[in-house]
Amino acid sequence: MLTILGVLVLIALVWWLVHGRAAEQRGNRRPTATVGIATAASGSIPITIEALGTVTPLATVTVRPQVSGNIVDxxxxxxxxxxxxxxLLSIDPxxxxxxxxxxxxxxARDEAxxxxxxxxxxxYQTLVxxxxxxxxxxxxxxxxxxxLTGVVATDQAAVGTAKLNLDYSQVKAPIAGRVGLRVVDLGNYVTPGDAAGVAVIAAVTPIDVEFTAPQDDLPRIQARLAKGDAPAVTVLDRTRTQVLGQGQFLTLDNVIDPTTGTVKAKARFANADARLFPSQFVNVRVLLDTLNNAIVVPSAALxxxxxxxxxxxxxxxxxxxxxxxxxxxASGDSVxxxxxxxxxxxxxxxxxDQLTDGAEVRLPEDAAKGGVGAQQGERRGGRRSAQ
Known part of the structure; x- marks a missing residue:
């Protein structure tokens, strides 16, 4: 009786080891994942510097009168x-x-x-x-x-000063640019010491953008500047959706900031359409080089x-x-x-995310065709189970 019982236990153990372990493995097997794919292509990819920048006018001038008086125009x-x-305006002349x-x-009197x-x-010369x-x-x-020669010279200087003051009664723009909001009105009495002046002019065509460049990129930038081949620079709005201007790299500062490892740089833009505004924050993209015949994939693949x-x-x-x-x-969504x-x-x-090396996958087109990949996997799984 004990011998028969032992044989039955042994048979049950063998059956569990063969069929139960296989069933457990089938239960733990991960389902076939559906994945999206892309094809690696040969193409060109730009090597760029991305940075935040500030639009800076070439010059900002507070216009102040050189003489005192009431504004008449x-x-x-x-x-x-x-x-x-x-x-810009006229002072009572x-x-x-x-x-x-x-x-x-x-x-005239002293000359006579x-x-x-x-x-x-x-x-007297003749008489002496x-x-x-x-x-x-x-x-x-x-x-x-x-x-009397000295007196005449002094008088001539006084005439010149009077002419200059008369010319200063017309306040003129010292630079070309865009005038800001007016700070004086008709009839105001102005003096050269007025801190606010009479107007503020900013030179906006052309205009500069200041930004910072990583110190690791300095050799490449300096090499191009030495050859007279200034890198192209693009500025975009804060959302990176609109291009505000295309310009050229202008110059580098003469010192690296040790706390950030960057150096200040400046690019210049024609700004003919006045889309760049003084003190505006923009995104800067500097094209350092172009890598040709590169293998390019979407960034999500890496x-x-x-x-x-x-x-x-x-x-x-x-x-x-x-x-x-x-x-x-990398550039944008490609690497x-x-x-x-x-x-x-x-x-x-x-x-x-759940893939392992050698795992079977399903493609979106497989699902569209009725799950061909899944059916094949099930048939293969069924054959293994039957075996």
Missing amino acids: IAFKEGQTVSKGQV RPFQLALQQAQGSL QLRVAQLTLQR SQDSIARQDFDTQAATVRQ RSGPRGDFVYVVGADRKASLRMVKRGP SIAQGLRAGEKVVISGG
Whole structure:
């Protein structure tokens, strides 16, 4: 009886080991994952610097009057674009006109006195040569001529100053640019010491954008600048959806910020359409180089693990193979693969979170065709179970 019982227990144990373990393994087997794929292609990928920048006008000038007086005319509008030398406003010119007439009168009087003194000196020259007058009289007359010459020179300077003040009564734009909001009104009394001035002009065509560049990119930037091949620079709005301008890299600062490892840089833009506004925050993209004939895949295909970067490559047998790769430069939603992948190979870009090396996968078109891949997997699984 014990022998029969032992045989039955042994048979039951063997059955469980064969059929129960297989059933357990089938229950633990992961279902076939549906993944999205993309084809690795050969193409060009730009090598760029991305940075935040601030729009900076070439010059910002607070226009202040050079003389004091009441404003009698304002010749500009707020927000107007003005040219260099254009009259912005006029100060009452009458005091300066009178001062000019007075200076011109003094000059005419002193010039007449000088002319008389010069003629007298010429006569004294003749008389002293004939020993008809004392030498002292001649010397005194020569000193009078020199004195009156100095007076005339002073009068000429006074006339020039009066003319300059009269010209200053018309306040002109020192640079070309866009005028800001008006800070004075008709009839206001203004002086050269007014801190706010009468207007603020910003030079906006062309205009600069200041940003920072990583110190690791300095050798490449400097090499291109030395050859006269300035990198192209694009500025975009804060949402990176609209291009605001295309320009050229201008210059680098002369020191690296040790706290950030970056250096200040500047690019210049024509800004003919005035889309760049002073003190505006923008996104800057500097095109350093273009990598040609690169293997390019979507950024979603590249994954990272303890051993480094890798992708899942899907073969014709619908199996995903883990492939270690070496990443290259990236641009937007694409990344180049420097090593480990060939053009034309298909890589997983979605649904690969639960994949393992060698796992079977389903493609979206399989599901559209009624789950061909799943049916094949079930048949293969059924055959294994039957075996």
